[in-house]
Amino acid sequence: xxxxxxxxxxxxxxxxxxxxxxxxxxxxxxxxxxxxxxxxxxxxxxxxxxxxxxxxxxxxxxxxxxxxxxxxxxxxxxxxxxxxxxxxxxxxxxxxxxxxxxxxxxxxxxxxxxxxxxxxxxxxxxxxxxxxxxxxxxxxxxxxxxxxxxxxxxxxxxxxxxxxxxxxxxxxxxxxxxxxxxxxxxxxxxxxxxxxxxxxxxxxxxxxxxxxxxxxxxxxxxxxxxxxxxxxxxxxxxxxxxxxxxxxxxxxxxxxxxxxxxxxxxxxxxxxxxxxxxxxxxxxxxxxxxxxxxxxxxxxxxxxxxxxxxxxxxxxxxxxxxxxxxxxxxxxxxxxxxxxxxxxxxxxxxxxxxxxxxxxxxxxxxxxxxxxxxxxxxxxxxxxxxxxxxxxxxxxxxxxxxxxxxxxxxxxxxxxxxxxxxxx
Numbered sequence: 001x002x003x004x005x006x007x008x009x010x011x012x013x014x015x016x017x018x019x020x021x022x023x024x025x026x027x028x029x030x031x032x033x034x035x036x037x038x039x040x041x042x043x044x045x046x047x048x049x050x051x052x053x054x055x056x057x058x059x060x061x062x063x064x065x066x067x068x069x070x071x072x073x074x075x076x077x078x079x080x081x082x083x084x085x086x087x088x089x090x091x092x093x094x095x096x097x098x099x100x101x102x103x104x105x106x107x108x109x110x111x112x113x114x115x116x117x118x119x120x121x122x123x124x125x126x127x128x129x130x131x132x133x134x135x136x137x138x139x140x141x142x143x144x145x146x147x148x149x150x151x152x153x154x155x156x157x158x159x160x161x162x163x164x165x166x167x168x169x170x171x172x173x174x175x176x177x178x179x180x181x182x183x184x185x186x187x188x189x190x191x192x193x194x195x196x197x198x199x200x201x202x203x204x205x206x207x208x209x210x211x212x213x214x215x216x217x218x219x220x221x222x223x224x225x226x227x228x229x230x231x232x233x234x235x236x237x238x239x240x241x242x243x244x245x246x247x248x249x250x251x252x253x254x255x256x257x258x259x260x261x262x263x264x265x266x267x268x269x270x271x272x273x274x275x276x277x278x279x280x281x282x283x284x285x286x287x288x289x290x291x292x293x294x295x296x297x298x299x300x301x302x303x304x305x306x307x308x309x310x311x312x313x314x315x316x317x318x319x320x321x322x323x324x325x326x327x328x329x330x331x332x333x334x335x336x337x338x339x340x341x342x343x344x345x346x347x348x349x350x351x352x353x354x355x356x357x358x359x360x361x362x363x364x365x366x367x368x369x370x371x372x373x374x375x376x377x378x379x380x381x382x383x384x385x386x387x388x389x390x391x392x393x394x395x396x397x398x399x400x401x402x403x404x405x406x407x408x409x410x411x412x413x414x415x416x417x418x419x420x421x422x423x424x
Contacts, residue, residue: 159273
């Protein structure tokens with residue numbers, strides 16, 4: 001086991017930035033929600049409401065400041081982590097300690113976790129189907145005081161509804177305990193993601209995952225804010241899909257193992273039943289499943305022929321094993337362009353971000369990272385306006401898309417400039 005001997009400076013810096021964001025996050029606590037009756041907390045919460053919550057300019061400025069500090073800390077971790085070598089358990093512990101302040105933050109930028117809690121409560125207490133009933137049908141419930149989406153049924157799959165019963169049952173109908181257990185549910189998904197990315201990278205490329213590539217995902221400010229602080233369930237869509245694809249890529253070696261096949265199928269079904277977007281990965285799953293068998297000779301020939309043509313164009317040898325993660329990232333990006341996703345809500349980018357360590361196309365990696373920046377900046381018009389209207393939604397979409405477009409054009413232009421300058 002590698003020794004945990006490395007410079008901790010960057011991780012301490014990231015830990016501090018997480019604390020600063022966690023403190024800021026309580027500026028956006030709903031005015032009718034107290035997380036504790038502890039006097040110092042109540043005093044601090046009231047001060048934040050009076051001095052920051054009611055001042056949209058200061059609220060926006062402090063948000064930008066917290067993002068800048070976390071972004072700089074993220075870059076520092078990425079720079080310092082170039083030679084880190086850890087197994088998945090060590091990565092999980094290091095990551096958890098570093099982002100631990102976010103476990104105590106408020107879900108400032110989203111209220112979805114309240115819907116997860118209430119939908120489970122509808123099943124367990126009201127014996128109702130949250131996919132048919134809405135929170136307003138139980139308007140006397142105290143949870144509805146600070147839920148923002150009380151007028152629509154659960155938009156998630158039944159798999160997520162059933163899975164969300166676990167933290168609700170363990171929470172014993174105590175709001176704070178249940179709220180915190182949902183956060184730990186997100187932590188467990190990150191642990192699973194770290195494990196499967198390490199396994200997949202070794203399976204596909206025959207070598208250990210780059211520590212820097214892993215850092216680009218698990219320490220990315222968008223990732224830690226949306227998955228841990230805002231407690232979105234999107235990692236429970238994409239992590240099981242990755243597990244499924246990993247298992248189906250190894251199930252037939254050195255000989256078929258039906259157990260791994262069924263585990264892969266179960267993981268894929270669970271992913272789809274959480275949010276339906278991962279149904280788009282079924283063609284990748286089927287192709288990977290059938291690849292080793294003689295009956296797929298024609299399919300392999302056609303794909304390998306096209307990959308050979310593409311390899312000559314990009315100057316990089318491509319095989320199906322190393323190409324399907326890139327295709328998968330493109331596939332999972334497609335739903336983000338639709339009107340239904342508001343082109344697109346920031347946390348949806350997690351569907352694409354997780355593929356970064358498995359992608360070897362540099363310009364696409366850069367675009368994904370640019371989107372991770374623009375997605376967090378997407379909240380700015382909402383913070384300034386103090387709510388949503390047509391102008392805010394329009395401004396959000398412009399921020400989301402223009403920043404990566406400008407980055408891509410500037411980056412490609414610089415590469416062309418270097419190429420032209422290098423010509424004799």
